[in-house]
Amino acid sequence: MTQLALATPHALSTSAGVEAFRRGGNALDAALAAAASLTVTLPDNCALGGDLIAIVRRPDGDVSVINASGPAAADVEVEGLRERHGLTMPAFSADTVTVPGLLDGWETIWRLGAERPWEAIFGAATEQACEGVPVAESVATALDRYSARLRSDPGMSHVFFASGRALGVGETLVQRELASTLEHVAEAGARAFYEGEIGRTWLEAVIERGSALSPDDLAGFETEVAEPLVGAHAGQQVFAAPPNSQGALLLKTLAMVRDEELDPLSEDAPRFAAAFEAATDARAQYLADPRVVEVPLDLLLGVEDRPTSSPHRPARDGSGDTVALVAADQKGWAISLIQSLFDSFGCGILDPHTGIIAHNRGSFFSLDPTSLNVLAPGKRPVHTLSPALVQEEGRLQNVLGTMGGLAQTQILTHVLMHLRRGGGVAEAVGAPRWTLGAIEAQGDSAAIQAEADVPQQAIDALRAGGWSITRIPARSLDVGDAAAICRDDAGELSAAADPRGPGSAVVC
Numbered sequence: 001m002t003q004l005a006l007a008t009p010h011a012l013s014t015s016a017g018v019e020a021f022r023r024g025g026n027a028l029d030a031a032l033a034a035a036a037s038l039t040v041t042l043p044d045n046c047a048l049g050g051d052l053i054a055i056v057r058r059p060d061g062d063v064s065v066i067n068a069s070g071p072a073a074a075d076v077e078v079e080g081l082r083e084r085h086g087l088t089m090p091a092f093s094a095d096t097v098t099v100p101g102l103l104d105g106w107e108t109i110w111r112l113g114a115e116r117p118w119e120a121i122f123g124a125a126t127e128q129a130c131e132g133v134p135v136a137e138s139v140a141t142a143l144d145r146y147s148a149r150l151r152s153d154p155g156m157s158h159v160f161f162a163s164g165r166a167l168g169v170g171e172t173l174v175q176r177e178l179a180s181t182l183e184h185v186a187e188a189g190a191r192a193f194y195e196g197e198i199g200r201t202w203l204e205a206v207i208e209r210g211s212a213l214s215p216d217d218l219a220g221f222e223t224e225v226a227e228p229l230v231g232a233h234a235g236q237q238v239f240a241a242p243p244n245s246q247g248a249l250l251l252k253t254l255a256m257v258r259d260e261e262l263d264p265l266s267e268d269a270p271r272f273a274a275a276f277e278a279a280t281d282a283r284a285q286y287l288a289d290p291r292v293v294e295v296p297l298d299l300l301l302g303v304e305d306r307p308t309s310s311p312h313r314p315a316r317d318g319s320g321d322t323v324a325l326v327a328a329d330q331k332g333w334a335i336s337l338i339q340s341l342f343d344s345f346g347c348g349i350l351d352p353h354t355g356i357i358a359h360n361r362g363s364f365f366s367l368d369p370t371s372l373n374v375l376a377p378g379k380r381p382v383h384t385l386s387p388a389l390v391q392e393e394g395r396l397q398n399v400l401g402t403m404g405g406l407a408q409t410q411i412l413t414h415v416l417m418h419l420r421r422g423g424g425v426a427e428a429v430g431a432p433r434w435t436l437g438a439i440e441a442q443g444d445s446a447a448i449q450a451e452a453d454v455p456q457q458a459i460d461a462l463r464a465g466g467w468s469i470t471r472i473p474a475r476s477l478d479v480g481d482a483a484a485i486c487r488d489d490a491g492e493l494s495a496a497a498d499p500r501g502p503g504s505a506v507v508c
Contacts, residue, residue, distance in 0.1 A: 005493035007483035007505035008325040013037035014504045016124035027333040028114040036125035044142040045321040047357035052105035052339040053385040059332030061394040065241045067224040068105025070098045073212035087368040094209035096360035107190035108223040122186040129179035132172040140169040142344040155350030178355030194218045205351035234260035239389045244289040247386045249279035250409040260420040269458040270465035276436040288372035289380040324401030336387035336401040404480030407435040411480040425486040426496040433479040475500045
């Protein structure tokens with residue numbers, strides 16, 4: 001049997017992917033079954049009402065980016081929002097709901113080369129939603145942290161607060177309306193959401209709360225299949241998603257730390273911090289939706305150019321919530337798939353009829369008219385989702401992904417540099433980490449968060465370089481939840497899920 005490597009942030013979702021593979025699928029089938037399951041097992045992080053960006057490698061070595069991030073409403077009134085909110089988008093308003101790209105993204109990936117029927121993607125997820133799954137720690141934590149906001153929504157209250165209190169860790173989470181929706185999409189395809197009754201029903205729920213989205217916005221959505229950005233590092237080709245994704249920042253960072261022997265956990269740490277800082281500035285200055293504005297890729301990727309002024313950076317109250325999974329098989333298929341609600345439970349609206357949670361990705365727009373990322377009708381916001389893949393002379397080497405919001409490309413840099421220096425995949429994913437700035441959009445962009453087990457020599461070097469340090473517990477999700485696959489010279493695959501989270505990795 002062809003070998004599969006798979007890593008996801010939830011063990012039940014990993015099992016769903018493995019089952020899809022064992023029933024005759026390939027890496028794409030496994031990834032899609034796992035992705036569907038994750039909308040059930042980790043609904044604080046991802047849902048059918050969210051977005052997706054993925055990198056897919058075909059057996060012939062060709063690499064594509066699947067950008068299923070949706071645009072703002074065609075009828076959005078930017079001036080009205082500016083009058084009400086100033087230069088910063090609200091965090092959890094229905095005004096932040098852009099077109100959800102997730103379902104169309106799944107179908108686009110399926111059409112690229114999945115081997116099982118479309119409806120087979122949804123079997124495990126539908127059963128899990130109907131029969132129930134144990135409440136994950138991240139779900140319980142988010143329900144407790146945002147209880148006041150979430151329980152005010154009738155759909156959220158029905159699913160997560162039915163007993164009058166938030167579901168706790170290990171209790172059974174049943175989502176029967178979501179199960180029915182999954183069954184319908186399995187039968188009718190993704191367009192059942194964008195052009196059918198499911199989408200119209202969901203849309204009524206967000207329009208009732210003030211969204212400017214219309215049926216035409218849903219019906220007009222199409223996933224973009226794009227060429228990846230490619231950078232050279234240590235004799236290998238690193239593939240990243242182009243704008244509106246921040247994937248370019250990974251290539252910028254690697255170009256600035258050219259030496260593959262450098263170690264972010266040593267006295268070399270300031271070299272990485274300077275690169276992370278330059279990438280953060282470039283994102284704020286140059287990143288936007290290239291379909292609407294001209295994005296200066298040379299400046300976004302350049303290693304010498306730095307902004308001369310500090311652009312407006314919105315302050316928000318939220319937390320980044322995303323899932324990343326990776327899969328590869330010995331036929332040559334590989335995928336890094338990242339899907340997200342942006343903040344925990346998105347904007348906090350759950351349609352009680354379809355069970356679909358609405359994301360709040362539009363809150364990452366700026367309302368500052370001088371920003372390239374300013375909100376505009378039909379425009380996609382800047383996206384943090386940053387899947388990555390590495391090849392050498394056309395041969396697959398690594399598949400990488402991580403949760404981590406603004407710091408995703410920093411986390412990927414940590415993992416890649418550990419791999420470059422000869423670390424195994426589990427060691428690379430589990431090594432101590434530090435990031436410049438919090439992962440959330442409202443975080444301090446200058447302070448460094450360092451896990452307690454980051455070596456003192458790295459901390460001393462960073463402090464000597466002028467960076468302030470905040471120590472956080474070891475194995476903290478505040479520095480991400482990564483997953484990685486490696487392929488050795490003999491073609492054998494290995495995989496690791498981050499020990500910071502409840503995920504699992506399987507090679508079978």
